[in-house]
Amino acid sequence: MSEYIKRGAALSVLLVLVIGMGCLLTASTAAANPPGIPDGYSKVFQFNVIGYPEGQSYDGNCGNGRRIFVNRNTNNAKIRVSEEGVWQIADCDATQDKTAMLYTDMPAEYAVYVRILGMPGGHINICADTVTDYESGEHLCLLGEIDLTRGKGKSQFSIAPRAMFDEDLEDIMWKVQTNSQFRIVQFRVYEMP
Numbered sequence: 175m176s177e178y179i180k181r182g183a184a185l186s187v188l189l190v191l192v193i194g195m196g197c198l199l200t201a202s203t204a205a206a207n208p209p210g211i212p213d214g215y216s217k218v219f220q221f222n223v224i225g226y227p228e229g230q231s232y233d234g235n236c237g238n239g240r241r242i243f244v245n246r247n248t249n250n251a252k253i254r255v256s257e258e259g260v261w262q263i264a265d266c267d268a269t270q271d272k273t274a275m276l277y278t279d280m281p282a283e284y285a286v287y288v289r290i291l292g293m294p295g296g297h298i299n300i301c302a303d304t305v306t307d308y309e310s311g312e313h314l315c316l317l318g319e320i321d322l323t324r325g326k327g328k329s330q331f332s333i334a335p336r337a338m339f340d341e342d343l344e345d346i347m348w349k350v351q352t353n354s355q356f357r358i359v360q361f362r363v364y365e366m367p
Contacts, residue, residue, distance in 0.1 A: 257341030292357025
């Protein structure tokens with residue numbers, strides 16, 4: 175009888191260890207950042223830029239301050255970036271002739287990551303503070319540029335130029351261009367350790 179008790183106790187201990195390890199693995203997997211974002215970074219804000227179908231009336235649903243809308247196949251949507259002391263979207267409508275408003279806070283303490291999702295072939299170009307070189311006619315993005323095309327397979331995050339979110343520069347203007355296949359770009363703001 176004592177042999178059965180010893181085996182039962184050993185199996186119980188083993189079962190507890192296996193369950194405990196499973197919980198630890200699950201917890202560590204759930205806390206891990208997506209590919210492309212270093213471990214130890216803590217997400218503080220996220221928002222999406224969404225391609226809105228041309229010809230449809232914009233319904234004004236800003237997704238609790240987590241969405242900005244631009245028209246698909248646009249060549250001149252505008253998003254103004256300014257300092258407010260907190261990351262938030264104050265105006266989400268960059269469709270037609272409107273300008274969306276994104277507030278940022280101390281970008282030197284944060285890293286902003288971006289990835290494109292949606293249909294293969296979808297494209298977005300965001301140029302911060304556009305000027306034209308009068309000699310070449312080339313458009314210059316003085317504070318940085320995000321240029322993404324959706325390929326096949328899993329999309330990964332890449333770092334966005336920090337100057338595009340710099341609150342000290344006051345009222346940065348983004349010029350956004352998309353194609354008809356564009357659907358969505360995700361932005362995630364992480365506090366750096």
